[in-house]
Amino acid sequence: MPMRVAIVSPEKEVWSGEADMVVARTTEGELGVLAGHVPLLGVLVEGGQVRVKTGDSTLTVEVDSGFLSVTKQGVSILAEHALLAGTD
Amino acid sequence: MAGQLREYRRRIRSIQSTKKITRAMELIAASRIVKAKARVAASRPYADEITRVISAVASQTTIRHPLTTERTDPRRAAILVVTSDRGLAGGYNANVLRRTGELLELLRAEGKEPVLYAVGRKAVTYYRFRGRELAGEFIGFSEQPGYDNAKEVADALIARFLDPSGESDRVDEIHVVYTEYVNTLAQRPVAHRILPLVLEATAEPPPGGPLPQYEFEPSAEGVLDALLPRYVESRLHAALLESAASESAARQRAMKSATDNAGELIKTYTRRANAARQDAITQEISEIVGGANALAQVS
Numbered sequence: 001m002p003m004r005v006a007i008v009s010p011e012k013e014v015w016s017g018e019a020d021m022v023v024a025r026t027t028e029g030e031l032g033v034l035a036g037h038v039p040l041l042g043v044l045v046e047g048g049q050v051r052v053k054t055g056d057s058t059l060t061v062e063v064d065s066g067f068l069s070v071t072k073q074g075v076s077i078l079a080e081h082a083l084l085a086g087t088d
Numbered sequence: 089m090a091g092q093l094r095e096y097r098r099r100i101r102s103i104q105s106t107k108k109i110t111r112a113m114e115l116i117a118a119s120r121i122v123k124a125k126a127r128v129a130a131s132r133p134y135a136d137e138i139t140r141v142i143s144a145v146a147s148q149t150t151i152r153h154p155l156t157t158e159r160t161d162p163r164r165a166a167i168l169v170v171t172s173d174r175g176l177a178g179g180y181n182a183n184v185l186r187r188t189g190e191l192l193e194l195l196r197a198e199g200k201e202p203v204l205y206a207v208g209r210k211a212v213t214y215y216r217f218r219g220r221e222l223a224g225e226f227i228g229f230s231e232q233p234g235y236d237n238a239k240e241v242a243d244a245l246i247a248r249f250l251d252p253s254g255e256s257d258r259v260d261e262i263h264v265v266y267t268e269y270v271n272t273l274a275q276r277p278v279a280h281r282i283l284p285l286v287l288e289a290t291a292e293p294p295p296g297g298p299l300p301q302y303e304f305e306p307s308a309e310g311v312l313d314a315l316l317p318r319y320v321e322s323r324l325h326a327a328l329l330e331s332a333a334s335e336s337a338a339r340q341r342a343m344k345s346a347t348d349n350a351g352e353l354i355k356t357y358t359r360r361a362n363a364a365r366q367d368a369i370t371q372e373i374s375e376i377v378g379g380a381n382a383l384a385q386v387s
Binding site: 006010012013026028038039040041043065067078 | 305
């Protein structure tokens with residue numbers, strides 16, 4: 001079941017779309033989010049990576065300190081700087 | 089007579105080159121408005137999201153955070169004045185500085201000692217000329233402020249607000265004076281207090297569905313500690329972007345009227361130059377005719 005994912009930095013929306021799973025590292029440890037996750041607000045570690053999985057492909061985004069916000073509507077990642085590192 | 093004609097022509101040439109310059113500045117400013125507006129639009133998703141998250145947190149926990157706590161007996165207030173680096177923008181800077189003056193008076197009347205922070209070369213020179221001490225100066229980005237600039241300013245302000253060394257240097261409030269972009273024709277200088285933050289825990293669900301009951305990682309306090317400074321930065325970033333858009337709009341308008349005025353002047357001087365040339369010709373003819381008549385009478 002896909003969910004809406006948006007990765008936004010203050011200067012622009014870096015990426016948004018549908019995805020199956022988001023993997024990020026918060027200050028408490030690595031975390032995977034699937035659709036239907038409980039609402040969650042997490043602080044991401046500095047210089048971490050966020051992986052967005054859609055089907056077989058994985059999008060990797062370098063994120064420099066930010067937040068992960070999970071709601072019923074989807075996942076949004078707020079990062080001061082976010083850079084698409086590529087897909088594979 | 090011919091001397092006057094030359095003088096008019098010289099002036100026309102000089103005004104023509106001025107007009108070319110103001111016209112170019114007008115066009116540049118016009119394209120900058122478009123860019124600035126695009127930046128404002130691009131910053132909106134982040135600002136909206138962070139506002140949403142903050143109000144969600146505020147509605148489910150009682151926030152006790154230094155950044156949101158009103159100080160009892162506030163004695164010192166910082167003002168951040170957002171102006172431009174370059175002039176030739178009509179009343180843009182004068183309006184901001186006038187609004188700041190009003191705020192200064194108000195704060196003094198409330199018994200608070202104002203501390204000034206300046207963004208943009210114009211505010212820096214204005215206050216330095218009047219011998220006012222500036223607690224901080226930030227220059228070089230007024231037309232194209234990036235998030236890093238906003239962060240630099242916000243960090244300095246937050247550090248001063250939370251100054252752990254105690255009473256001596258700490259400010260109890262932070263205000264920002266900037267120019268709100270209404271549309272191309274109207275920009276409004278406004279003053280807002282940004283710290284301490286006022287977060288209303290509203291019972292009504294905001295547009296976009298009810299706010300979710302969040303779980304926090306690591307903890308509500310930990311999230312808030314990280315979130316509130318980002319929120320202040322985001323607010324400041326928005327203020328800087330609005331000001332940049334307003335600056336370009338004000339400059340475009342000022343340069344448009346300068347171009348129009350130059351056009352008017354060229355027209356007037358062209359008329360006068362034509363009249364002077366015609367006068368010269370008329371006079372020459374009458375001299376020739378007069379000379380010929382005199383010769384005819386003699387012979």
